[in-house]
Amino acid sequence: MNSRFESLFRPMSFPNGIEVSGRFVMAPMVINSSNADGTVTDADIAYFKRRAKTGQLLITAACYNDIMAQWLDYQYGIFDDKHLPGMTEMAQAMKSEGAKAIMQVYHTGREASVTQRDYGVAYGPSTIKFPFLEYEVTGMSERKIQDVIGFFGDATRRAIKAGFDGLEIHGANHYLIQQFFSTTSNKRTDKWGGSLEKRSAFALAIFDEVKRVAQEESAEPFILGYRISPEEIHGSDIGYTLDDSLYLIEQLVSRGVDYIHSSLWGVDSYKNTAAMGAYENQSINQVIKSVINKRCPLIVVGGIGSAEAALDALEYGDLVAMAAAAIAEPDLAEKIRTDRVDEITLNITGRMEELKIPYGVKTVRWILESSGTLPQETLDALDTLKLPDHYVMASDQRIFS
């Protein structure tokens, strides 16, 4: 290996003592190739087996933990014990080359468009009609809130049973936990809404429950990560700022979270700067890293698809995650390690079978396109994937072909 890249292959320890042998992480990605009931398919397992060396830490797609929290058709879930056999096989595939396997778990809240279509309801912190949703969101009762906190605990129990090394709480990307944290979607006046402390309470209650179950159920140390979108700012709509996120991060770190995963989106976005607040114009990730102050690792993501970008990203975080590039070039890390940097390519033309790209990736092409990391030839190649005959899409899920 070229010695310039050595830092990408230095081991890193989590606070609980578990160590990874290098700094690459495969970021979570829904790929819509599962069965309609949320159980995984052979295609899901083959996809991860092929990516067993993509990182030293591999994260599943977001698994929905409540049947009332489904966003897309054919995404996998973890709301029932029927998901266990498939998840066990998937954990084995992910760990087959020595990587640690993490299950990402979420409740989609207002984004549960499949649930809304099939059951006529999508929950959120407050009853609101958003202009960007066709349906009104139903505010959660206290009982529903307690149920959902419990569902995160149930998912933890299942992740441990299935053989995962850890669980990532998905507190990012506008799903339920973020909806509670945001002033634009949380209008509650009880203990779950209002002040920054109260808007953080749902995230922290979930963390406490996940930690409690992990301590009870796992004989081994179990990695507990948390993914956060550091800012929620859309024009003049300010859900929360980086300053607010730093408060939540501090709470999580002091409660013993094993890593923070900063979710940024778009070309070179791992270098994004804060839009406002005390750290305006400063690197979001560098600010988070300094606040964490070595108490746990920070995972950074966003537009990383080359050896140089991966190396540069270590200036911003401790671990470097790739999503789009993990689909197109699952061997990026291995090619750096074995001195074949010039063979790295994000063009998948003619390689789709060998790369074990599942058919469902065709239906998330629009997400891949918006992340901006992949070349046009790759997006065009995804259009040629054939969906199985049984595959019926919800009307709001776009297929470009």
Ligand SMILES: Cc1cc2nc3c(=O)[nH]c(=O)nc-3n(C[C@H](O)[C@H](O)[C@H](O)COP(=O)(O)O)c2cc1C
């Ligand atoms: C197809 C696709 C599916 C995604 N699914 C998830 C997901 O399940 N959970 C999540 O936290 N982020 C998800 N993301 C976001 C990625 O994890 C990542 O943060 C984002 O794509 C930016 O990284 P990249 O530039 O390397 O693609 C998804 C992104 C893509 C492209």
